[in-house]
Amino acid sequence: MQMLEEGKINAAEAGRLLDALGSTTPAADEGDAGRAARGKTLHVRVYNRGSDKPKVTVNIPVGLAQWAMRFIPREVRAEMQEKDIDAAEVLEQLRANPGEVAVIEDDEENQRIEVYIK
16 A cells, blocks of 8 residues: 555556455455455446547546545545445445446536446
């Protein structure tokens, strides 16, 4: 993670390293969902309406997303709690149920946003 923070590797490379470490030394409390999540990636695609080519593509290894949750600022965590959003539970549901997570149609921006785990 220090290499990621220093910019020596990117997020995808960090995810592959985490997956490699996880596959050789699984945590005792990892459970079936954690083992199933290895190698899974959260994908976000933003399309202009009418286009088949995404204008924005973001791929985040699920293991990296889990690690990054530790760094959610207190203010954001407080807002999430006020709205009854449990980030750990959301991530657990995503890991346990790969596939389409959300499709958002933004009429103002004339965009379509797809979020899925594969």
